[in-house]
Amino acid sequence: MRLSELLGRPVVDADGTSLGEVRDVRLVQDGPLQGTFGAAFRVDGLIIGRYEVASRLGFDRRGVKGPWLVATIVGRLARSSRFVAWEHVDATEHVIRLRRRADELQPPAPLPQLRTGSVG
C-alpha cells in the first residue's frame, strides 16, 4: 500500500456519518529495526478533517501562532479535525469506515506535546 492510497479518502464513522476525508497519517517510530535509520515508523492513526487547507498548514496539530486573522479563520476550519487510532480503521473499501462513533473521537494531539525529539 502507498500513503497516497489513504490520503483524501472519504471517512464515515460507525453510524455511517461522514467525517470528511483523510488529511494525514500519524506515524510513531516504534517498529522493528530498519537499517541505519533505527526503529521503523508504524502507522498509528489517521487525521480526518473536512477542510484540506486547515490540515495542509498544520494548524490543527502544530499549535501554530500565525497572524491572528489567519490563525482565527484557519483555526476554526481545523476544529472539525479528529484523530482515530489505526486499530479502529477499516480501510478495505474506498470509503474508510471507523469502528468508533464521531463523538468518541478527539482532535489530534498537537505534535509538540507528543515529541521527545524534534523534527524541523
Next chain:
Amino acid sequence: MDDDPGVTRPAGLVIDAALELLDRQLVDSDDSLAGKVDDLELTPSEDDSHVLYVTAILSGPGALGPRLPGRLGRAWSALFDRLHPAEHPEPIRISFGVVQSLGPRIRISMSRHHLGVNSFEHWTREHIIRRIPGSGDASQ
C-alpha cells in the same frame, strides 16, 4: 513544553507523514539533491497484517502520478508508462533503512547514482529532447 494530562506520549518519535515527510527534499551521501519524497510505501507486519510499517520512500514521476487528482493524475501516470523504457515501470524506491536524518531535508546514506533518480530524465533527454529540431545541445 506544556504537558496535557489527556495526552499520552508514545515511546517513539511521532510525525505526521503528509505534513513532515511528503514533498521534502532528499539529499544523498554526496550532499547532492536526490529527488523528493513523492510517496511512502506501507508494508503490513508479518505478525499482524493490520499493522503497517513505512518501509520505503517512493520518488520520481512514477510516484507522483497517483498523488495528483483525477484526470491529471491518470494522464500523468499514462504518460510516464508510455515514455518509460521499462514495460512495467515502477517509481524509484529508497529503503527507509538508508535514511540518516529527518527534517526540512531528508538525508540518505546512498549516492543518487545508485538510486537511478535521474534515469527517466536521462531517457527523455536522449530519446525525445535530442530529436526536436533546434534542440542543439539541450540534451547535454
